Amino acid sequence: xxxxxxxxxxxxxxAIFPFVILCCCPFMAFISDAQxxxxxxxxxxxxxxxxxxxxxKGEIVGKVRDTSxxxxxxxxxxxxxxxxxxxxxxxxxxxTTTDKKGKFRITNISLGTYVVRATPSSDxxxxxxxxVIAINSTRKSHRIRLKLSSSIPSGALYVGSxxxxxxxxxxxxxxxxxHANYIRTNITSDTVVAPFNGEIVSTxxxxxxxxxxxxxxxxxxxxxxxxxxxxxxxxxxxxTHGGSAVAGKQRYHVKIAGSHYILPIQxxxxxxxxxxxxxxxxxxxxxxxxxxxxxxxTTDVNEPGSHHSSEQYCEGCHVTGLxxxxxxxxxxISGSQEFNVSCESCHGPGGDHVPQKLQGNPKAYIxxxxxxxxxxxxxxxxxxxxxxxxKTGENxxxxxxxxxxxxxxxxxxxxxxxxxxxxxxxxxxxxxxxTAGYWGDNDSAKLGANASRxxxxxxxxxxxxxxLKDTHFSLSGMRCIVCHESHGSGKKGTAQLLEKSENNxxxxxxxxxxxxxxKKHGKERNLHAKHYFSRSDAGGSRCTGCHMPKTAKSGVDNxxxxxxxxxxKPSTSRAMADNNTAEGKTNSLGTVITNSCYGCHPEExxxxxxxxxxxxxxxxx
Numbered sequence: 001x002x003x004x005x006x007x008x009x010x011x012x013x014x015a016i017f018p019f020v021i022l023c024c025c026p027f028m029a030f031i032s033d034a035q036x037x038x039x040x041x042x043x044x045x046x047x048x049x050x051x052x053x054x055x056x057k058g059e060i061v062g063k064v065r066d067t068s069x070x071x072x073x074x075x076x077x078x079x080x081x082x083x084x085x086x087x088x089x090x091x092x093x094x095x096t097t098t099d100k101k102g103k104f105r106i107t108n109i110s111l112g113t114y115v116v117r118a119t120p121s122s123d124x125x126x127x128x129x130x131x132v133i134a135i136n137s138t139r140k141s142h143r144i145r146l147k148l149s150s151s152i153p154s155g156a157l158y159v160g161s162x163x164x165x166x167x168x169x170x171x172x173x174x175x176x177x178x179h180a181n182y183i184r185t186n187i188t189s190d191t192v193v194a195p196f197n198g199e200i201v202s203t204x205x206x207x208x209x210x211x212x213x214x215x216x217x218x219x220x221x222x223x224x225x226x227x228x229x230x231x232x233x234x235x236x237x238x239x240t241h242g243g244s245a246v247a248g249k250q251r252y253h254v255k256i257a258g259s260h261y262i263l264p265i266q267x268x269x270x271x272x273x274x275x276x277x278x279x280x281x282x283x284x285x286x287x288x289x290x291x292x293x294x295x296x297x298t299t300d301v302n303e304p305g306s307h308h309s310s311e312q313y314c315e316g317c318h319v320t321g322l323x324x325x326x327x328x329x330x331x332x333i334s335g336s337q338e339f340n341v342s343c344e345s346c347h348g349p350g351g352d353h354v355p356q357k358l359q360g361n362p363k364a365y366i367x368x369x370x371x372x373x374x375x376x377x378x379x380x381x382x383x384x385x386x387x388x389x390x391k392t393g394e395n396x397x398x399x400x401x402x403x404x405x406x407x408x409x410x411x412x413x414x415x416x417x418x419x420x421x422x423x424x425x426x427x428x429x430x431x432x433x434x435t436a437g438y439w440g441d442n443d444s445a446k447l448g449a450n451a452s453r454x455x456x457x458x459x460x461x462x463x464x465x466x467x468l469k470d471t472h473f474s475l476s477g478m479r480c481i482v483c484h485e486s487h488g489s490g491k492k493g494t495a496q497l498l499e500k501s502e503n504n505x506x507x508x509x510x511x512x513x514x515x516x517x518x519k520k521h522g523k524e525r526n527l528h529a530k531h532y533f534s535r536s537d538a539g540g541s542r543c544t545g546c547h548m549p550k551t552a553k554s555g556v557d558n559x560x561x562x563x564x565x566x567x568x569k570p571s572t573s574r575a576m577a578d579n580n581t582a583e584g585k586t587n588s589l590g591t592v593i594t595n596s597c598y599g600c601h602p603e604e605x606x607x608x609x610x611x612x613x614x615x616x617x618x619x620x621x
Contacts, residue, residue, distance in 0.1 A: 058135035059107040062144040064098050064118045066126060067363040067371055071102030072148060075126075078117045079106060082132065087474035089375055092117055111135050115477050117373060118146045127151050127418045128373040132477040149371040150364055152416060157351030158321030158337035158344050167357065171343075173488040177496060178244040179341035183253075183318050185239050187219050193243050193250050194267035195277070200224070203283040207290070208264045221252060221263055226294035233298045235263065241310075241318075245270070246495050249555035251284060256301050259309035259331050264289040268555040282555070316403025317384035317461075320345045322414035326399055346380050346486065348417050367418040369486070374477035379421040381480045382464030387436040388425040402435070436465050439551065439593045441572055450575035454564050456593065460554035466563035507543040514543075530615065546596040557589035558599075568595040570608035577607065 064075045078092040098104045098118075106116075117130035126148040133142045161180075165172055174180055184191045198213040209224040218236055225231035239253035241262065248270030252263045266284040273279050288307035289297050311324045311332035321337025321344060337344070344350055348367040356364035369380045383404050390401045393408025401407065404415035404424040415424040427435055437459030444451040454469050472478040483497060483506055490496035499506040504526075508515040514528040523532045526541035533541045544561065549568050552560035562568075573595045577587045585591055597608035604611060 056111050056137065056140075057107075058109045058111060058140035058142070059105065060109065060114075060116060060133065060135075060142045060144065061105050062103070062116065062146060064102045064104070064146045064148060067147050067149060067368055068361070071098075071100070072120070072126065073098055073100045073102060074121065075102070075148070076119045076121070077104045077106070078119060079109075080115050080117075082113045082115055082475050082477075084475075088115060088477050109135055111137065111140075113475070115374075116144060116146075118148060120148065123151050123419060124153075125151055127367070127371075128376060129371050130373040130477065132374075147371045149368045149418060150366060151418060152348040152365050152367060153352055156349040156353075156365065158349045159351055159354055160338050161320070161342040161344070163354065164343040164347075164350060168343075171487045174343070177489050178246055179345075179496075181244060181340065182247075183239055183241055183339040184243070185339070187237055187240065191240050191243060192219060192237075193269045194281075196220075199278075201278045201281055203265060203281050203286075204279050205283055207283040207286040210263075210265055212265075219252075221254075221265070223264070223289060223296055225296035226290065228295075231296055231298065233296065235301070237263075243269075245493065247554070248559065253310060254301075256299055257329075257331055258327075258333055259311055261288075261307070261309055262314075266555070270555065270559075312399060313402055316401060316405055316414065317341075321349065322403075322405060322412065324412055326410055332399075341384070346417050367416075369417065369481070372418055374473065374479055376418055376420070377479045377481070378464065378467065378473065380417045381484075382467075383415050383417070383421060383424075385461055386425075386464040387459060387462050388427055389429060389435050391424050391426055436462050439576075441568070441576060441593045446579045447572065447575040450569070450571040452566075452568060452572050454566060456562050456564060456568065457552045457560075458593075460552050460560045462552065463563045470564045470566075472565060501542060501544045504541070504543050511543075517541075545599060549594055549596050549599055551594055553590075558594050568593065570595045570597050570604075570606070570612045573598060573607035574609050 060079075062077070064072045064077075066072055075098040076094055077096045077098065078094050080086065080088075080090070080092045082088060092115075095106055096104050113132065113134045115130050115132045117128060119128045120126040127150075129146045129148050131144050131146060133144065135142065161174075194212060196212040196214050196219055198211060200209065200211045202209045207226075209226055209229070211222040211224070213220055213222070220234055220236050222232050222234040235254035235256075237252045238255050239260065241251040241253060243250040248268060250267045250269065252265065253260045254263060255261075262284060264284055264286040266282050268280045268282055285307075291297060309332045310318075311334045312326075315324055315334060315336060316322050318341075319334070319336035319339055320342040323335040323337070324332050325335065326332055346367070346369060350366060353364060353366040356362075367380075369377045372380070388402065388404060390397065390404065391406045393406045393411070393413070395409040397407035398410040399407060401412075404421060406413040406424055413424075415421065429435060437457065438455045439458045440455060441447065441452040442455040457463075457466050467473055467480070484490065485496045485498055488496070490498055491500045494500055497506060499509075501507075504515065514526075516527045517524050517533075518527060519525075520532075524541075525532050529541045529543075529546065531541045546567060547565045548561040548563070550558040550560060551562045551568070552558075554560045573592055577592045580587050580591055592607070595608060597611055598604065601608050601611055
């Protein structure tokens with residue numbers, strides 16, 4: 001039996017049973033649970049036959065090639081029925097291998113939805129790919145063509161995005177994306193979004209007092225002791241972190257003894273209150289710069305800092321070609337190829353690809369995520385859109401990071417796209433605590449019958465953690481790039497989306513049965529949602545308003561959408577608030593999960609329970 005290695009296999013699949021299918025493309029015909037996920041391939045087919053009449057059988061005929069068109073022999077073909085009990089990746093069964101022409105045939109298959117996977121003997125030359133197909137009474141025979149992406153030899157060097165764009169100029173729009181501009185070293189009024197006006201201000205929580213100012217065209221920040229303002233330390237800003245309209249926030253890096261550190265301040269420019277402009281300044285890890293008695297940790301710029309540097313803490317997701325080393329005095333020095341997420345972050349190092357392309361072999365030794373299996377393709381994005389720690393190597397690890405890599409002694413082995421992400425990460429720390437931050441809204445011991453089916457993210461950059469729980473992935477093998485533009489900015493003002501969500505185009509491309517509307521009181525109303533259309537950020541008849549409530553915090557509470565695509569009921573919020581009260585906790589945006597109604601109806605003192613009940617009586621069967 002072949003079970004693909006990918007992140008969170010055990011933890012995710014334990015968390016997502018049982019499923020209620022809330023979102024699935026209309027062409028999907030879901031079938032009953034497979035009996036016995038560990039059965040042989042023959043037993044798998046026999047199990048499915050039990051649920052269908054004996055005449056209802058189908059076949060899959062296919063061919064496997066590489067991206068240049070060369071047929072690939074001896075590729076293992078596996079199949080898995082996608083059901084509520086056997087979501088994607090849970091029970092792949094080897095059924096055959098390709099012949100010398102790359103062909104294969106699977107017959108006598110019961111009706112149902114299947115994922116067909118082509119897996120090479122190792123990841124050294126090629127990488128797995130798969131396709132989801134539905135065998136039903138109107139289409140019992142399927143012909144599929146699977147292309148396998150080339151792999152990259154170990155030790156390949158990074159060449160930089162300018163070399164890539166020399167041949168692939170059609171992707172130059174990438175330079176305008178947030179991915180390409182998150183870290184900036186050109187510190188000017190064009191890149192700094194916060195007011196460096198020389199005023200002494202405090203963050204909204206009062207945990208940091210500081211003065212941002214400009215001196216001789218150099219941007220600087222003075223930090224003050226909270227007990228004695230005469231004690232201070234001044235630092236020069238050498239890098240900005242964020243600042244795009246989508247991110248809505250910006251942080252500031254300083255250099256201390258060769259390493260970079262993020263100041264304990266963050267400017268949330270998307271949420272500036274005209275009556276309280278200083279409220280846009282919030283604290284960021286103030287514990288790294290202040291002692292528990294609120295006294296300032298004054299750091300000599302010639303000595304290593306006492307806390308995590310950006311190189312150790314953040315670098316893996318904000319550079320391409322990760323290469324950090326720790327010196328004997330504790331500093332972390334970067335030798336990474338270039339700042340930000342560039343071509344080789346997703347396609348792998350191009351050092352061996354470039355000479356092959358010049359010799360007329362343009363597809364060799366480079367990763368093409370389009371031809372990766374769904375799990376591996378999504379891990380290209382998930383390497384940074386998940387909250388993890390490094391994997392420890394055979395020789396132990398001299399330090400820890402919070403991004404995918406293997407730390408073997410003092411050596412860093414970075415994740416390469418296309419490889420199994422699970423080989424490069426841990427999802428719990430040394431105490432067994434999960435590295436990701438969740439609401440715990442699925443805790444039935446505390447919330448009873450009002451608990452959610454899924455545990456939703458409370459912290460940002462966990463979109464991949466969420467999506468692995470979603471039926472789009474688990475029951476149809478959907479990929480991130482179905483919705484998101486990978487090389488450009490996508491629709492203006494969006495997180496690189498192919499369509500704006502306000503008109504529902506992106507969703508109804510698959511869910512067309514939910515697109516019907518009616519005119520009422522001169523307004524357009526969606527029949528499924530029973531709400532009028534709204535261009536607000538949250539709802540009305542916008543699909544994402546209900547199915548992607550903003551549960552996580554990036555700059556401020558509830559500014560990042562959930563990627564589980566389920567409905568969070570108001571009764572869940574109310575149950576969490578009641579539990580907080582019983583435990584003596586204060587209810588706030590940071591302690592009570594939002595829900596699918598509250599985004600548009602924040603004035604409801606019962607978190608929208610009465611609204612939900614009145615609406616559900618009229619609509620929900």
